[in-house]
Amino acid sequence: MITDFLQGVVLGFGAAVPLGPINILIMNEALKFYKNGVAVGVGAMSADTTYLLIILFGLTYYINNETVLAWLAYLGAIFLLYMAYLIYKNRDRSIKRIQTDTKGSLIKHYIKGYALTLLSPYTIIFWISVSTFSVQSRYPLVVVCGMLFAILVWITVMPYFIHKTKHLISNTLYSKVAVISALIMAFFAVSMVVHEVFKN
Template sequence: MLFFNSFLLGFAVSAPFGPIGLLVMQRVLSNGRAAGFLTGLGAVTANLIYASVAAFGFSVVSGFLLEHELALKMMGSLFLLYLGVKTFLKKPPAKAAALEGTSLLGMYLSTLLLMLSNPVTILNFTAMFAGLGFTQDAGTAEAAFLLLTGVFLGASFWWLILSLGVSLFKDKITPHIARVNKLAGVLVIVLAAISWIC
């Protein structure tokens, strides 16, 4: 039951639409399903790292990250702003050269670094895990492993669905990719501003 609940939690945490969802969609349209999925997987990996800190209670790590929250938040907002501007200025690739000049590993790492700039995620996962009945005092190592595996698979499943779903409509959307890039870029820039203010 814990695994099933944590799977649903991972799915639900990823599903709300935000800057990562926009990046996934834009990268699927420009570079294909693998690019979109790996972008989402970068976010999943960051969430898994923070979920591990919450589940196993690495107080030194979490304390350090929360102590430097403002600096990390600033870096994350600036990086998000950079991604927004880059997306806005991105020119539609030719079909035959969709992956030219891009790196799937780079897409994964850029999202991982962006998500790691938000250490408050540790507190969010701590609260969510408590809601599932798991606490650092009462939970066992086996339960923590089940919890983290469920969160990872649930979140990955969401990004797989989104990447496949967007790719199904790629032919209809691709002729308008220049507009999609500009809209996605503007929205990511706005989200960068909001993330800095809030």
């Protein structure tokens, strides 16, 4: 059972750690407020749990088809571009000013994380692959628990580290980071659309 849990932990970190839109959003929000970064991460984790429940109740057929994945890709790309625009728009504002403007909006950040993850077709594909792997193990539920544990650790520890080191980031550097973050998110958005258009 411990082995199954550790396998899940490894899979969870493998899914959570790589640089992607959700991690970029968590990092940007954690620079303002630690709670904001965690709220984005919890939203993303909730979206993961949503797809896990869909798979658990045998509703995979309704989401794992070309039409649904295509719509998710296009909607996800639009949402990514919107997030990229917001980050780029605030690139020249001081971190202290942004902190004042964004304080107390945890639900909004939760929704951002939830929507960004839910609208990604890669999330569906990933969890379907994981469910296939976990079913082959002796304790599939333990594997899933290990994954969720790893994701929870990542979305709480990573933004904490970012927030605690924000004093090392000047406003000029923050502006550059914001521009790079916006470009990366825009790149992911375009990649999703290109992949969907030319996959056949």
